[in-house]
Each structure stands twice: as structure tokens, then as C-alpha cells.
Amino acid sequence: QKEVEQDPGPLSVPEGAIVSLNCTYSNSAFQYFMWYRQYSRKGPELLMYTYSSGNKEDGRFTAQVDKSSKYISLFIRDSQPSDSATYLCAMIKLTGGGNKLTFGTGTQLKVEL
Amino acid sequence: DVKVTQSSRYLVKRTGEKVFLECVQDMDHENMFWYRQDPGLGLRLIYFSYDVKMKEKGDIPEGYSVSREKKERFSLILESASTNQTSMYLCASSFSGGRQGGTQYFGPGTRLTVL
Numbered sequence: 001q002k003e004v005e006q007d008p009g010p011l012s013v014p015e016g017a018i019v020s021l022n023c024t025y026s027n028s029a030f031q032y033f034m035w036y037r038q039y040s041r042k043g044p045e046l047l048m049y050t051y052s053s054g055n056k057e058d059g060r061f062t063a064q065v066d067k068s069s070k071y072i073s074l075f076i077r078d079s080q081p082s083d084s085a086t087y088l089c090a091m092i093k094l095t096g097g098g099n100k101l102t103f104g105t106g107t108q109l110k111v112e113l
Numbered sequence: 114d115v116k117v118t119q120s121s122r123y124l125v126k127r128t129g130e131k132v133f134l135e136c137v138q139d140m141d142h143e144n145m146f147w148y149r150q151d152p153g154l155g156l157r158l159i160y161f162s163y164d165v166k167m168k169e170k171g172d173i174p175e176g177y178s179v180s181r182e183k184k185e186r187f188s189l190i191l192e193s194a195s196t197n198q199t200s201m202y203l204c205a206s207s208f209s210g211g212r213q214g215g216t217q218y219f220g221p222g223t224r225l226t227v228l
Contacts, residue, residue, distance in 0.1 A: 041222070
């Protein structure tokens with residue numbers, strides 16, 4: 001079983017929809033959680049990182065962490081065609097894990113006009 | 114803004130050639146990483162370095178080596194390129210310890226094709 005599970009999609013939504021992207025994890029030692037956006041043939045770009053359970057908002061993006069359920073989410077409000085990309089969740093255990101990130105496999109999102 | 118640059122965006126090499134991929138970061142990060150990314154397999158860690166001249170194997174180090182002579186520069190070397198090393202190669206860097214939560218910043222990637 002993988003430490004981090006992420007539905008690969010593809011997920012197709014109409015422009016303006018609210019998008020929900022999710023990851024589950026099995027190891028409670030993970031402390032920090034990140035979301036990356038990756039456009040085709042480009043490197044991953046950091047969207048947000050968060051530590052504690054709860055919500056963190058940045059513009060149209062909201063990251064949510066539920067450590068008790070080992071579940072993280074990224075919400076995108078008022079989705080745009082420019083949001084079409086692959087979204088990767090990542091997490092890190094700073095104690096005993098060095099500085100290595102554990103990635104989900106990515107969810108492919110397409111926002112259609 | 115964090116900047117991680119990679120020496121080439123696209124590279125075509127022949128089987129058996131020695132290949133050098135270079136990565137430079139300008140944020141004084143202690144840690145640097147090399148990944149490859151393949152469809153359906155996600156990001157896989159090849160090697161990482163937490164200090165100058167220090168290196169550690171990742172999940173798939175076979176067929177690769179690395180060099181870190183300066184803090185800002187991390188090189189990936191394919192000693193004898195093979196067709197199964199055709200892939201997207203991504204470099205990343207981060208602070209050590211808990212600074213910024215260990216968040217890694219990625220370069221634009223090098224798409225390597227080995228013929």
C-alpha cells in the first residue's frame with residue numbers, strides 16, 4: 001500500500017465550478033503538507049503548504065488538512081481554463097525522514113469552457 | 114522569488130553516451146534533489162544532497178551518479194545512457210530542518226531522449 005493515495009483522474013469540470021482535489025495518507029508522522037500544480041511539460045510549481053489541521057486560503061485556493069482522518073484537500077473556487085493542469089499533493093516527516101517529500105501520483109484536472 | 118534553473122529543457126543523446134544534467138539554485142538552500150518523472154509512475158527520487166560534497170541515494174539510483182561541489186549547484190550524471198533513461202528529469206531544492214516545512218522548489222525540467 002502506498003503511503004499517499006491520490007486519485008489520478010482525469011477530472012473534468014465546467015468553468016466556474018468549485019473543484020475538490022484530495023489525498024489520503026497512512027502515516028501519522030507526516031507533519032507538513034503541500035500542493036503543487038504542474039502544467040504539461042513543465043516543472044511542479046508550489047501552490048501552498050500548511051502544517052496544522054484546518055484551512056489555509058490563498059486567493060481562489062483553499063488547502064484543508066484533517067490529521068485525525070489523515071486526509072488533505074485542495075479546493076479551487078471559480079475554476080478557470082488556466083487551472084487545467086496536474087495537481088500533486090506532497091507531505092514530509094521532518095523527524096526520521098530527512099527532508100524527503102512523499103508525493104501522490106497527481107490528479108489531472110481539465111476545466112472546460 | 115526562488116529560482117531553480119536547469120541547464121537544458123530538451124536533450125537528445127545516443128545510447129552509451131555520458132550525459133550531464135546541471136541544476137543551479139539561488140536561494141542558499143542546503144538540500145538539493147534529482148527526480149525523474151514518467152507517466153503512470155509519478156515522481157521518483159534518484160539522489161539528494163544535504164550539503165556540499167554530501168549525497169544520498171534515493172529510490173532509483175542505479176545508472177546515475179551526482180556531484181555537488183558548490184552549495185548552489187547539483188549535477189546528475191548518466192555514466193552510460195540507455196534508452197530506459199528516457200524521461201523528464203526534475204531538480205529541486207529546499208531548506209534543511211523545518212524551515213518552510215521542507216518545501217521543495219522545482220526547476221523547469223529537462224526532457225531527455227536517449228536513442
